[in-house]
Amino acid sequence: MNEEEKLEFKERARNEISSLAVDIQSLENDTQPISPDVSLGRLTRMDAIQNKSVAEANLASARSRQQRIQARLEELDSPDFQKCRKCGKDIPAARILYLLDADTCLECASN
Numbered sequence: 435m436n437e438e439e440k441l442e443f444k445e446r447a448r449n450e451i452s453s454l455a456v457d458i459q460s461l462e463n464d465t466q467p468i469s470p471d472v473s474l475g476r477l478t479r480m481d482a483i484q485n486k487s488v489a490e491a492n493l494a495s496a497r498s499r500q501q502r503i504q505a506r507l508e509e510l511d512s513p514d515f516q517k518c519r520k521c522g523k524d525i526p527a528a529r530i531l532y533l534l535d536a537d538t539c540l541e542c543a544s545n
């Protein structure tokens with residue numbers, strides 16, 4: 435990637451990390467233990483439990499995406515940054531800029 439693409443990656447990655455941080459904070463609120471007074475009715479409590487488990491899954495995936503992007507950001511200046519982790523070929527800059535956490539080429543990712 436050229437310097438301009440690297441700068442763009444930095445900016446996009448940082449924006450995505452902050453926007454994930456906002457999501458994570460709100461998901462953390464949604465994954466608080468359900469207090470016993472959420473017992474307006476059986477369905478309501480079951481809904482609350484189900485929403486909580488959806489929020490937990492989303493929280494885990496937001497956290498892991500945030501960590502992957504953070505790790506990619508730290509690797510940006512490494513000579514291997516753009517190399518596919520599996521086959522060693524160059525990953526197109528557009529793919530990296532779009533996905534932000536891509537560390538494999540399209541072929542390896544789809545196999």
Ligand SMILES: [Zn+2]
Pocket residue numbers: 518519520521522523538539540541542543
């Ligand atoms: Zn590959």
